Amino acid sequence: MRSYEGFFKIWRKLFLNPIWLKSKPEHKVILLALLANAQWRSNAWEWNGRPYQCKAGEFISSYGNIAKDCGKGITVQMVRDAFIRFKKLDFLTWDAGKSRTDGVKVTILNWCNYQNDDDEI
Numbered sequence: 001m002r003s004y005e006g007f008f009k010i011w012r013k014l015f016l017n018p019i020w021l022k023s024k025p026e027h028k029v030i031l032l033a034l035l036a037n038a039q040w041r042s043n044a045w046e047w048n049g050r051p052y053q054c055k056a057g058e059f060i061s062s063y064g065n066i067a068k069d070c071g072k073g074i075t076v077q078m079v080r081d082a083f084i085r086f087k088k089l090d091f092l093t094w095d096a097g098k099s100r101t102d103g104v105k106v107t108i109l110n111w112c113n114y115q116n117d118d119d120e121i
Contacts, residue, residue, distance in 0.1 A: 030082040033069045057111025060103045
């Protein structure tokens, strides 16, 4: 379930993190798209004909939809490459469905580090 209402935080400390500093420009765009797509709180809906619940920091999409979210110049292969790199850096995990149409369940690890609820100014 995609929702483009509201906002998400980009903490300045992200820009000091090796995942940002050592990423190619296309991986940085993908990283931001992943943060933007993640659920900010638990949410339930139907997926593949069954009730499903995503926790905060999780979402279901496809490599193609993530590439579309990133805009011109980002390919499905770039998204796949970013997923592999981000998994090695302990940023995310993913669980691909049984078929190409099932989608990919993405979990942003340590979601609270990127979207802490503190109203710190």
